[in-house]
Amino acid sequence: MQSEIIKRTVELFNSEEIVRAIGWRKGDFDYDLNPSIFKSSEDLEKNFVYNDFSSANLSKFLIKISQKEDGKTLVFLKSCDTYSFNSLLQEHRISRDKIYIIGVPCEENLDPSKIKAALGEDVLSMSCDGETVTVETLDGTKTISKSEVILDRCLACKSRKHVVYDELFGEEGEVLDSKRFDQVEILENMKPEERYSFWRTELSRCIGCNACRDICPACTCEKCVFDNRDSGVENKVATNDFEENMFHIIRAFHVAGRCTDCGECSRVCPEDIPLHLLNRKFIKDINEFYGNYQAGDDIETLAPLTRFDAVDVEPSIVKTRENVK
Amino acid sequence: MLTLNASQLDEFFALIEKKRELYLPVENKTGKSEYKRWVEGDKYSTALRTVKSAKNFFFAKSENLYDLKMDHKNVEVIDTREDIKEFVIFGVRGCDVKSFDILDNVYLQDPVDTYYKNRRDHGLVISMACSKPATTCFCALFDIDATSPNGDIQAWNVEDKFYFNPLTEKGDAFVEEFKECFTDEDSKPVEKQKEETLNIIERLPFVNLNMEGFGVEDKLKAIFDRPEWEDLSSTCIGCGTCTYVCPTCQCFDIKDFNVGDGSIKRFRCWDSCMYSDFTQMAAANPRLTQTARFRQRFMHKLVYYPIKNEGIYGCVGCGRCLVSCPVQMNIVKVIKAMGDN
Amino acid sequence: MQKIGVFVCHCGTNISATVDVAKVAETLAKEPGVIYSTDYQFMCSLAGQNLIIDKIKELDLTGVVICSCSPRMHELTFRKAADKAGLNGFLLEMANIREQDAWVHKDREEATLKAVALGRAAIAKVALNEALIPGESKVTKRALVIGAGIAGMQAALDIADAGFSVDLVDIEPTIGGLMTQVDKTFPTLDCASCILTPKMVDVQQHELINLMTFCEVEKVEGYIGNFIATIKKKARYVDPDACTGCGLCTQKCPTKNVLNSFNLNLDNRSAIYIPFPQAVPLVAIIDAAHCKKLQEGKCGVCAAVCAPKAIHYDDCDKLVENKYGAIVVATGFNPIEVHAFNEFAYDQSPNVITSLEYERLMSATGPNGGTVLRPSDKKHPKTIVFQQCVGSRDTTSRGKTYCSGICCMYTAKHAMLTREKYPDTDVYVFYTDIRTPGKGFDEFHRRAVEQYGVHYIKGSIGKVVPMSNGNLKVQASDLLMQRQLHIEADLVVLAAAMEPDKSAKHLAQQLTASMDNDGWFTESHPKLRPVESPTAGVFLAGACQGPKDIPSTVAQAGAAASKAIILLIKDKLKGNPCVAHSAENMCNGCGACANVCPYSAITYVEKEFRMPDRTTLIRRVASVNPAVCQGCGACTVACPSGAMDIFGFSNKQIMGEVDAICQ
Amino acid sequence: MDKDALMPYVGVITEITRETPDVKTFRVLGKDGKKLFIHEPGQCAMLSAPGYGEAMISITSSPTEDYMEFSIKNAGKLTGWLHSVEVGQQVAVRGPYGKSFPVDTDLKGKDLLFIAGGIGLAPLHSVINYCRAKRSDYGKIKIVYGSRSANDLVDYKELQEWANEPSMDVNLTIDRPQEGWDGNVGFVPTYVKELNPELSYTVIICGPPIMIKFTLQGLKELGFKDTQVYTTMEMRMKCGVGKCGRCNIGDKYVCKDGPVFRFDELGELPNEY
Known part of the structure; x- marks a missing residue:
């Protein structure tokens, strides 16, 4: 697949259809891929990698590129990334006409930290062949079943369908029955004090690095309220850990109805806090209150929480919350 | 060498905890290890690294400097510093121990930071030699011997035994205080483990990187002006993950927190040179692009710091940034791109 | 440095009985920025206002907090006082310690604490307030009246009489509305046409009233003083200016079997028709759905016989756009459909009819020329059963929960008139309660019972079974006598509930006017502003706001007209300065604010920005039209970056209040 | 415990002069009426107030005066607050920071x-x-x-x-x-x-x-x-004591190696100023 993608991209470079591409760059290990901009076909041929560790969602990088750079930029998007792309498009954060999308097929991505946890930290190389992951270590070659080391977010994959692309590699995928709300239900079924303690424990590990916010394709504000001196909530940390936890809750509110559930927040969290569950709870609630809505599904449908319809004349706006537990 | 059976470890911990506060790496619910105050039942984690470094013990993520009160036109400054209880950090890896030296160079230089010194004076470090380094480790690049870490007391864990060797007066006194816990045994197993570990370290992918040209004044501008910074930083998202997991990152911010009862806590907290507002001033900001900010971080570690501190780099090769960076950009990639590798 | 003055009002004993006002004043004196704090018996009295004015001047106050009643009561009063003293009125805040505190608490200590908290919040807010100056906008001196029933006509006449032009729009081909179908009016029993027709003529002849019949309001944009309405002129196929209303075409039209909606389908009319003899304008119209020429391209008889050549088969819908300063809504009501009430067998027998249909049967312009003959066999009915509250006061999903208000009266009227005209008829009325609160109403009802011998029975029809001879077996219960009744009736008349006209919903959406759960327009304040819609510049007349009889409708229409006149007589309007605005450097241009704006006050502009890294960038940013913005705040909540804010109610101010309360 | 360098003294504003629409000069003395500390020309001090944070301000008055003055432009949170206060207001002050102009060496006689x-x-x-x-x-x-x-x-x-x-x-x-x-x-x-x-x-x-x-x-x-x-380049300072890590130009800390620089010294530094 990688070589086909490279071949096609080189063609696009040569035909001057695109002037740059954003993709995954080879690192020191084959699981150490850096989202990166390729400015020439030579660079791309040499350093582009698409493999089981190409997890990074590249859509958000397009904001800056389409704001600043001239010419068309090619982007590689996995199915889940296309939802983020649509969402950004809907919010006018990127210019569609400056982007060329190659949809790349996606099986589950692998989680290097799971592999290391299982097989040791002295890993030199990891590769997956169907169901088995082969790992080269300083200690020799080891194997592990793929199912044990799949990236958490991919275990609840919502869709293999690319909702937007100019060109698609592989077969058109389908929306999946992800069962992704099962985890939310577990939380919902907790007693309030249990749930409170669950989140307090999880969030207590937060180091305040902002990786979740800065990677999030829904967090695209020119100036985040948490960085804005005039906002009244700006503070690197609060002296009180409860207020620090509030960062995540406020952030979840800010992306409510806009979050596509791409799972980047949890993936990049250095402390493995399941932040996506906060967002997913909102998605579930919105679905229950206002009918199913998937952010990024298309660019026409507006989220129920960020829309006013003429039929919203008061008080018909207020629906009976029949499904509220 | 002084030894302790693994089976007696908890007893030893309980004894320490009776007299001091004891902190050590413990596995958390995600399976990773973190420093925490020891309580009965906590098992020492032999994991290679904790997610956060040990710098928090001396340079706190957030700490109150003093309180302020304003009553109409009057302002009061209240010193809130307290006596710190003696504490012990157990199981610090060689890289993290080295990071304390790097922080010392900043916080103990004139004017001495009393908050830092206070904790430094009251903390005792028991380090732990590495036996299974990771392929992302490169402490040897900075002349750190992971098999023989510094600290007040150095320690090894060989099979079901722990070996201890005090290095400082503080360490001697501690060993003396707890002497009933230890027995004296031959240190051969330690030597054997060291040899085996060094053998692994030699084979690690990054230990032989070329550091030529970094840390010297005459190459400063040349490195600063290298075009590679642009590409390396092109997808940097400007989060602070690298700086917050880094054991040597030392920058802070000072802010006011309104407690709500009329008093203000003026606190300091970790800051990150990766943040766009790090150098934001009322009128201007000298580092306007993420490239400039990205460059500052690595220039600081690889060039500015060593120029100011006799060639000691501001990195200890712990490898945390290699694991944690959301876009897999890290100091190794920078060294490779900027150095002659 | 803030210099805030705090004034705590006793409101007689309204506040001081529950709140220790002196203590509140004393406690608030210690808040940061407060340099003066006092309590006073009636802050809103002239002496109270003078106290505020004096202190602002004497102490050079930068902010004022009044702890008293709801800002709804006296905010304007106090703002004016502040303005008088030279302090911008928007540097004044009110803490509502009456409605929100004294009136809802009993414990003096707790209420006092709460008053302090509310006062503290107001102080925190006022410290962040900025002087605001309302903008001004011109008023378009023209009114739009939507609906030309008795309410709309009255409102139009009143406004026009005051000297302002009025466009009077109706969806039907003629003005007059529902009252044209009514035979007699209660309680005086005047002939409805006799009082309505002259009014219709007045309307038609008024030089300042522009009649727009067979027209529909498609879209309304703009704001008080400056509405822009797009009105659809539906194709009539007859040039109303050329048509003389001679009626020749209607006689010659070969299609004669079209159900006559004016007579509620009780008889037929032709495809080209004049709605009724007194229609205004008295011109023909082609019912396109039944016209052979328009449907099949054949015929063309009407055009052939029309001397003034008024027929145009190629006529089509046209959109016109007009500007208005004020809008009066008078869309009225309709009786509900009664099909769902199976027990009354409305669908099974033509002899079960609604009250309005009975009205037509009795009317001289009705299908039988005013003789009451039952529909099935045109026989004179000897036994008539009236059922009240069909769908009114109904808690099932079939009907409405409210009382329709007029059915008791018109049923009494029907019963009485029937007995008067046909004394040999037995008339039964089944009722839930009798409600006759109007002037002369109860006397009217009593006449029906006592003088005219109508059988009033508290109870309800249980079942109506049609018989082969057209008669109806009525099984009913008499609740007072606790017995079942069996009546063989010739005719059953159902008093159907009232509901808002179908066009109201779309109109409400266009006007962003609120409706209640039943679809009636809601008024700005049920007691104090009963004819104003919450949307500024939109006034309510007649039954669009709730069930009403004719006198109330006319009274309300007059009131709505006078409110509209008060607006139109002004040359300029002061805007509300508390509107949204966007901090452009923080705006992402994401569209969230415009997506949630109910007033379409937000558009986007491309602007060049100097970025922090000294490059320039063209970005899309939100721009608020302050004249259209109502300051509702939806955008500030939707805005993810916090760029959208409202003057006078900024995020900072609100957070300041919250922080102060949480202290 | 020794006083920490980050811990301020309390000073009193004894005089306020409006210079321009957005600049005021504040005279600050200790509560005892004496100068809070001795400074050299070109040095700065950190002014602050509870809840308004800190701001590095250059000392406007000459060391030869028996008072200390600051000319401050209304530009941010703290300076905005300062512009709203009246005489008698206390403020927190720490300093002096940075190297002075070489008035007694290089500049002498020039x-x-x-x-x-x-x-x-x-x-x-x-x-x-x-x-x-x-x-x-x-x-x-x-x-x-x-x-x-x-x-x-x-x-x-x-x-x-x-x-x-x-x-x-x-x-x-x-x-x-x-x-x-x-x-x-x-x-x-x-x-x-x-x-x-x-x-x-x-x-x-x-x-x-x-x-x-x-x-x-x-x-x-x-x-x-x-x-x-x-x-x-006093603008860049934050902690003032060479630790917070943001005022550097290359390997030079403005707060300890500056804020006064001769241009040839700056020329040797990376172009980030």
């Missing part, structure tokens, strides 16, 4: 040319008055000062005083013509070139970065060398 733009006069003010107090230690003194408009000229009264001194040459300019202004109109860099100062002057310059950039260009064209020009 002809001095002070070039300032806008609020940039504040840090120079201290040096100018110091030199005035020790007038015989220095040669000619020339001042070029410009601002957006006449109303934005800081210290207008004192400027007149300086101008009246025969041994001082004061040259004022404003950006755009203005009614009632009969002085020079034009930007500072242009004006400096027009004045064509002799090369004997040692230049001390402070103002917005863009002004410094073009003035320096002009000076070079006139034949001035980098070693003749000093500036101050």
